[in-house]
Amino acid sequence: MAEHDWPAIIQPVAESFWGEPNKKLSSDKEKKWGSYGSRSINIEKACWFDHEAGEGGNVIELVQREAGLGDDNAAAMAWLEQEGYIEARERPQERRESDPAPEARQEPQPQGGPGDDGRLKWVKGYTYHNSDGDGLYQVLRGQWVLPDGSWRLAKDGQIDKTFRQRRPDGKGGYIWNLDGIGHTIYRHNKVEEAIAAGRPILLPEGEKDADTAVTLGFEASTNSGGAKNWTAELAALFKGADVIILVDNDEVGIAAGEAKAKSLKGIARRIRILNFADHVPNFPVKHDLTNWVEAGGTADELHRIIDSLPDWRPAPPVSKFAAQRGMDLAGSKIVYDWLVKGLIERGGVFIVAGEKQSGKSFFVIDLGMKIALGLGYGKGDQARKVRQGAVIYMASEDRKGVELRYEGWRRDHDVPRDQDVPFVIMGGGDGQKFSLMSDESVDAFIAECLEWEDYYGSLEMIVIDTFSVATEGLDEIHSGEVGKVLGRVNRIADKTGSTVCLVHHMNGEGSRVRGHSSLTANVSQVIEISTLRRPSPNRKMPGEEIKDADNRIIRKALLEKNKNGPNRIAWRFILRQIKLGHDDDGFEITTCVLDTPSSEPDEEQTKTGRLHPAQKLVLDCLVDAVADAGIDMPSGVRVGPQIKKAVPFNVWRAYVRKRWTFKAPENDVEQRNKELVEVMGRTGTALMNAGYMGRDNDKKIVWSLGKERKSVSAMPAAEPPPPLPEAVQRDLEHFSGMPDQVPF
CATH class of the missing domain: 3.90.580.10 (Zinc finger, CHC2-type domain)
Structure with a gap:
């Protein structure tokens, strides 16, 4: 053997x-x-x-x-x-290497079913030559013969087939591989002749189709071993050729044709691609040139199709990043996915930041509960539509407080105790500590979030409160470290498909979100929570808190950044206290819920020419004092000619003392004096800065500049004091021990 x-x-x-x-x-x-x-x-x-x-x-x-x-x-x-x-022994050893394999006997008809057993039979041999026409090797086409003589069929209903390559071994037999030879193109010598003559060359996927094309009067070629064995070396053999690539009508065939065209770019003189499905209605999947000819296709018809083909250009890339061309988008309906319409986009990351005790956690719980229950965000007809779904609240900082606020919201909104609200609180207690500094922790968190999504059927928002506790050890001003943390936050959003809310702090001055600028630059929205205050006369001190008619501090939510919508949208709220009951010691338990202010004072009053009540009272006292006890403007005072009168500071102070409502009791003279100095210093500076009054410290006088006075207060105008000297003189005597310099 x-x-x-x-x-x-x-x-x-x-x-x-x-x-x-x-x-x-x-x-x-x-x-x-x-x-x-x-x-x-x-x-x-x-x-x-x-x-x-x-x-x-x-x-x-x-x-x-x-x-x-x-x-x-x-x-x-x-x-x-x-x-x-x-090789048969009786055959001469000098047989031509280009001779094809023995032709098969009469070809059986395909009758067997898919997957039936059968015996492999070689039915056709295709000889590959070099450029000189010498045989190199053969490709054998094999089909399985069933016991009844029919061909075994593949799952697609076509005859099941396989291919093998063989080459003479010089001993009368064959070597069943191409080791040391490699694959080449079919009809190599004929291809070179066609290129030299300028004739087009059809390039189908397989020798059978190439032979079919030749019988129709075309030159054709292919390569052995299929598309996986097409190489740049084979493409180089078509230099200067007019190539028409014929693709099988399936995804694999179309992709193979596209790859072949790319390899011929810059080599072939012209490249075109023919898929009969683009020219023949209802052309079956996986069918090819031979199928088309068997169905009645002719050479003339093929010529007409080829003449109509445009020159090939690369197909748009199969994008891994959901790319769309402008022409694909043109005229299409623009849809933007919002979690809260116009305020918070769905699937992104946003920040809610505020000063300590500004109400940011109450704000986020209110937002989360409305998303969990599918309630509109806002009041009445102005409520914004929300995307309903489960909310997960990672209470990294104060779980007990979050639980208390949740219960307060539930009771205040009459949510039944047994209703399974899709609002899940995590963190704290005996559970695993959550950290945005750890990939392992984030991956475990994502896995549990997905389980809750399966449980409730949806997951729309994940809250991390607070960002600083969840990133313990983070250098917040180091861009690289912040970038890594944001990468983990984005991974949470991407893997869960939900919107992530980071609850964070403002910087020490309350002017911006704390930390590196990349934190706010790389999120979709930033909402800043602050206490509404009046402008402060002292830049180093916060302004006076603004309260509503029920003496509750008014707070402001400002959409400072909105990547894909209008920003600088602001709305106001107050924290309304509610009672939840008593603990075991009888101590009353309270919490707060968001509500609408009972009145809306303007925190920009001095900037818009409007005075708050304290400023108006002090200015009224100045105007009345000038009218009642004014003196001629001394020489040397730099003031306009229209200002004729001024008043000594101690006289003005006496008028204010007479009308001011003191917090200190009447018998606490010292405390009342301190209160008066403080209020006149604060309001006097504001009135000076706003252009309502003037002063001269050397001469210890003040005067009104006659500017129109407005107030948001509905308080009635004060009755003018009786003329000097009685009442005012008594007040002047009372203040004889106080400093008389202007305190601003």
Whole structure:
């Protein structure tokens, strides 16, 4: 048996009887068949074994068993010769290498069903030549013959087929591989002739279609081994050619044609691609040129189709990043996905930041509960639409406080105790500590969030309160460290498909969100929560808190940044206290909920020319004092000619003292004096800055500049005091021990 290359023969012989091997169980040296590898061959040793039957042997013995030839060695050799695995001994050794394999006998008709067993039979041989026309190797097309003589069919209903390459071994047999030779193009010498003559060349996927094209009067080629063996070296053989690539009508064929066209770019003179599905209505999937001709296609019709083809240009890339061309978007409906319409986009990251005790956690709980319950965000007809879904609140800083605020909101909005509101509070207690500094912690958090999403059917918002506690140890002003944390936050949003809210602090001055600027630059929205205050006369001191008619501090939410919508949207709220009951010691338990202010004073009053009540009272006292006890403006005072009168500061002070409502009791003279100094200093500076009054510290006088006075207060105008000297003189005597310099 040494005269034949049995290691090269054993695999195709085994496949002819057993079909294709189990790829998962097979290796380069050993091929196995069956779900558990019950049949196998060893390629190097050219032997086989059937583990179930306990039988094995060499190639001859395999043919004897599977072909039912008993122990007849001659019959087995004759079978191998007939099937083309070895050269017949009577054939001359000098046979032309370009001779095709023996033609098959009359081709059976396809009648068998998919997956039926059968015996592999080589039905067609395609000889590949070099540029001189010398044969190099053959590609054999094999089909499986069923016991009834029909062809086995594949799952798509077409004849099941396989291909193998072989080359003469110089000993009368064949080597069943192309090792050391490599793949080349079909009809190589004819291709060169067509290029030289300027004739177009059809390039289908397979030798059968190439032969079909030749019978129609076209020149054609392909390559052995299919699209996976098409290389840049083969593409170079088509330099200067007019190439029409014919693709099979399926995803694999279309992709292979596109790849082939790309490889020919800059090499071929012209490139076109033909898919019959673009020209023939209802052209079946997986069909090709041969199928088209068998259905009645003609050479003239093919010429017309080819003449209509545009020159190839690369198809748009298959984007991994959801790319769309402008022309694809033009005229399409613009849809933007909002969690809260116009305020918070869905699937992004936003920040809610505020000073300490500004109400940011109350604000976020109110927002989260409205999302969980699908309630409009706002009042009445002005309420903004929300996307309803579950909310997860990671209370990293104060879980007890969050639980208390949740319960307060539930009771205040009459949510039944047994209603399963999709609002989940995590963090604190005995649970695992959450940290945005740890990939492991973030991955575990994401996994649990997805479980809650499965439980409730949706997950729309995840709150992390506060960002600073969840990032313990973070250098907030280091861009690199902040970037890593934001990467984890974005991973939470991407993996869960929900919107992530980071509850954070403002800087010490309350002017911006604390930390590196990249924190706010890389989020979709920033909402700043602050206490509404009047402008302060002292830049180092906060202004006076503004309260509503029920003496509750008014707070402001400002949409400072809105990446894809209008920003600088502001709305106001107050924290209304509610009672939840008493603890075991009888101590009253309270919390707060968001509500609308009962009145809306303007925190910009002095900037818009409007005075708050304290300023108006002090200014009224100045105007009345000038009218009642004014003195001529002393010489040397820098003031306009229209200002004729001024008043000593202590006189003005006496008028204010008479009308001011003191917090200190009447018998606490010292405390009242301090209160008066403080209020006159504060309001006097504001009135000076706003252009309502003037002063001269050297002469210890003040005067009104006559500016129009307005007030947001509905308080009635004060009755003018009686003329000097009685009442005012008594007040002047009372203040005899106080400093008389202007306190601003």
